[in-house]
Amino acid sequence: MDIKEVLSRPEYQFIQTNPHLGGGSMLFATFGGSHAYGTNKPTSDIDVRGCALNSKRDLLGRTNFEQVIDNDTDTTIYAFNKLIGLLENCNPNTIEMLFGRPDSYVFYHPIGKMLIDKRDMFLSQKAVKSFGGYANQQLRRLECAVARDRLSQAKKEEHTLNSMKSSMKHFEEKYTEFDKGAIVLYTAESPREECDTEIFADIRLTHYPAREFNCIMNELSNVLGTYEKLNHRNHKKDEEHLNKHAMHLIRLYLMCIDLLENGTFSTYREKDIPLLMSIRNGAYQNEDGTYKKEFFDMVSDYDRQMNYAKEHTVLPPKPDYKQIEEFVMYVNEEALKVG
Known part of the structure; x- marks a missing residue:
């Protein structure tokens, strides 16, 4: 064009x-x-x-x-x-x-x-946080949509829990005194009649800065709030929209890895187009609308590649x-x- x-x-x-x-x-x-x-x-x-x-x-x-x-x-x-x-x-x-x-x-x-x-x-190493953050958002949207439309209440809680844990991965970098063992999130049987299970938190903090604690709680609340809003919406995302989220998730990883490894990248993903279009066309989606294990294995693999590239990047x-x-x-x- x-x-x-x-x-x-x-x-x-x-x-x-x-x-x-x-x-x-x-x-x-x-x-x-x-x-x-x-x-x-x-x-x-x-x-x-x-x-x-x-x-x-x-x-x-x-x-x-x-x-x-x-x-x-x-x-x-x-x-x-x-x-x-x-x-x-x-x-x-x-x-x-x-x-x-x-x-x-x-x-x-x-x-x-x-x-x-x-x-x-x-161009700088800020790309890790920006591209990685956008990729995390895409993954969360994808998991939200699948969880809302197709999974049981217990499975929805597991998806929400995984997204909250993903957010916590970055706490040690952002908060100077955060020990990753200080907050433990898990699902267990719920005392509420409308829920089979729900997310609980064990928090062990002593003499912790109140402002940082407030920021941490806000981040976790935002993830929880995103799922709560989506669970109360009536309409379903169409399959093509879901697959676009999946495609953009992988695209962001590929662009970030390129940038970290080579110090530059191309917005036009010429070599990646076959893979990206196969994702967009539903090759990694099951008949029930969930995603195949191969897709999440790919996400994990690219996440590892990005973290390795971060440690060995040529970028300032x-x-x-x-x-x-x-x-x-x-x-x-x-x-x-x-x-």
Whole structure:
């Protein structure tokens, strides 16, 4: 699909007329979603992503432009300063905008091309947390949907418990005094009539910082709350939607491993497309809608590969903040000239 042809369609004229995007502010536009990854089907929506300069009013005045979202065309255009903050944290949804195929871009301004050329300055070991976190979210959504629609109450509790335990894996990194044995989660017979089993917690903490304890409880409560909300919804996720979650979970692992091992990656997953499309088309799903053991074995294998790559990565611990700052200063000085 030709990005220039797509953007020439009448429904995308808002890019020229929107006060935040027109008048020479646009830097670049590219495909997002399945068309960026190479996992699109004939029925797939077209997602467009891009970046525009902040205006003089944004930089010197009191306006605060962050992004323009057009729901009719599934288009999101980020303000330059907003995008930089996301890129510094290796946010998957934005960093992938800079690593698309060369023919997937429309450049409106030379600075747009400069941003793509300087993309490596944003890459760092922060990718482990950002990509890994997104992968964990996809896995949780997948488990939530399967648990809600197809499993007994006891099995649903087991899925919820596993997600809570997954969240706890990162506590030792985030909380300075957390001992992984201090909180033990498990399922047991419930005294409540409406439940066969439920999740219980044994907590052993002494002289523990109250603020950190509150953060830990909030994280576990958020996981529990996600499942509770899903269990009370009436509609079921269709099979294709479930398989998209499964596909994106594996895609995130593959992209993160690439990045950690090679110091770069490609948003377009040319070599991985057969695997990703087989997942999307249901090859790893059982007839009852649950997922085959081979799929979860694959998830575990990629998780191990990612953790190994993290320990041996060529990426620096942090992005090149000095180079980023100099580039931001240059770009915003140019933005003031545009007005």
